[in-house]
Amino acid sequence: MTFKDLGVREEIVETLKKQGIITPTEAQRLAVPKIRQKGDLIFQSQTGTGKTLAYLLPIFEKLKKAPVTQVLIISPTRELAMQIYKVAAKLAETTKDEIALIHGGSDFIKENEKLKKSPSLVIGTPGRLLDHLRRKQLDLSNVNRVVLDEADEILRRGFLEDAELLIKETANDRDILLFSATMPPAVRAISVRYMKNPTEILLKAEEVNxxxxxxxxxxxxxxxxxxxxxxxxxxxxxxxxxxxxxxxxxxxxxxxxxxxxxxxxxxxxxxxxxxxxxxxxxxxxxxxxxxxxxxxxxxxxxxxxxxxxxxxxxxxxxxxxxxxxxxxxxxxxxxxxxxxxxxxxxxxxxxxxxxxxxxxxxxxxxxxxxKRLKQKIAEKQKKASEKNAEGKKFPKKFSxxxxxxxxxxxxxxxxxxxxxxxxxxxxx
Structure with missing residues (x-):
């Protein structure tokens, strides 16, 4: 199966080709058609399955040319947020959509300037997103899709409550796309509180002997x-x-x-x-x-x-x-x-x-x-000395x-x- 077979727009397919991305992963084949449809989704898979593109491709298809923020992606770490942004930025160059990256350690004033442009898609970490929200610099009232990327890691780092506060500020009819490698009870509870009959996709983790x-x-x-x-x-x-x-x-x-x-x-x-x-x-x-x-x-x-x-x-x-x-x-x-x-x-x-x-x-x-390495070197040098004593050429020093x-x-x-x-x- 190709991205074209998945129904991805031709200009985006070309953008992916330029990056060396030709064939969709299993995660992308399963998730893209589901996310195109309206509804909540729980997607459980290990990291590295191509899930970032799995949700970004259908999200960019649905973005409207309107000066409001429509999608919020919540990441547990700024490193992951930056990685998601890099993937999204390549797509945004093609679709001409405005996107913003918001995370701790970045220039707060510059972030505010970006948010004033009402980017269609905002990617960020929970704490910094809340800072902007409380200062009335981030409007989530028109957000119709929320992505929780690595939800178990959001929980592990103590940001789940912040994430829920952000979800509550989005539109009532929004969809939640929850991606997680594991599904601890606290993460599963989100589906009970905020989702309506979510579709569930489980990719089995790789088995290691x-x-x-x-x-x-x-x-x-x-x-x-x-x-x-x-x-x-x-x-x-x-x-x-x-x-x-x-x-x-x-x-x-x-x-x-x-x-x-x-x-x-x-x-x-x-x-x-x-x-x-x-x-x-x-x-x-x-x-x-x-x-x-x-x-x-x-x-x-x-x-x-x-x-x-x-x-x-x-x-x-x-x-x-x-x-x-x-x-x-x-x-x-x-x-x-x-x-x-x-x-x-x-x-x-x-x-x-x-x-x-x-x-x-x-x-x-x-x-x-x-100590073991020194012993190994000593043994080699001893053998070299013995061979030299027999008149055989051998390196003077072991390397x-x-x-x-x-x-x-x-x-x-x-x-x-x-x-x-x-x-x-x-x-x-």
Missing amino acids: LKNIKQEVVDVREETKLDTLCSLINEHNPYLALVFCRTKEKAASVALELSKRGYLADELHGDLTQAQRKHALEEFRQAKLQILVATDLAARGLDIEGVTNVYNYDLPIDAESYIHRIGRTGRGGKEGLSVTFATQKEYDKLRKIEGAIRGRLSKTHEKESR AKKDKPKKPLSRAAKKSKRLGVSRGKGRK
Whole structure:
């Protein structure tokens, strides 16, 4: 099935093609026809199923050329709000609709100026939206559709009450589109209070076989994470490794630092263009890269054969994210290794993850990984000395990395080159 088969307007289909989006996901195939019709919707699926486009495509079709706000999208975090806005902005360029992004940390006065234009669609976080509402700068009385994106995360962060206050200010006959990975009772209660016979769509979560994955935890300090990661990579010498970070900024920074130290590494996050993302993934699939540093959102749905190691540089926010991350390895009956970094203050969260997966994770201290690497180097050097004593040529000093093949530089490597940093050597 194509987007044209789904009834998406031709000019929007062309806009999607330019972004490299050709075939609708299962979430889009199921949701788009339902959202076109009037009525409430509960859509339960994991992140990364293409749900943002699933609701934005039919929403843009229904927007009227009127100077009133007609759609409100509520996001639990500014990062997600910004991601939704980027997708919506591409569509708005084609449809010529006015949209606005409202979130904490942004310039309040500039946001107010945007709202004065009565944008057709407003995307924002609960707290900041309420601030504008209470100052009479946001009029929701004509909103006929409210999207709650990642409703369970809105609940987890304590914003559900704020979200409900916003819903109450919208038109009485509005539709509510509720998207959530899980359906805790408090989220389910929204359907009872504000929805009328909602349509429910459930996409089954991906099944991960944890038996094939050796899971370890390394007790680290924040300032020693990078050195510890390098020690582990040198020790394990993974064929393909995914490194997960919590933010786009961290992913870009870690990829750059790894490249400076000579590793074949690149980044994967929401700030990349579709072409950059596609290039990074292709390089990784072909093993021209050894390490891909990614965020959770960017890596959702990744299915790359040959991933041997997963490193959780930042602790996942919950058990579902943890399982999704480590599930990138140990596929097809093969064994995989996951290593999670945890600081002392994160051990409560770690115990919750252990409870969810019903197992204890093997724990070591960061010093242990460095000690093991030193022992490995010492053993190699000893063997080298013995072979030299027999009159055989052997490198004088063991190197944890082998010379890289010549290839186009990754974005992280280009950054380090511009900074005048030598790239050194690559994978073993």
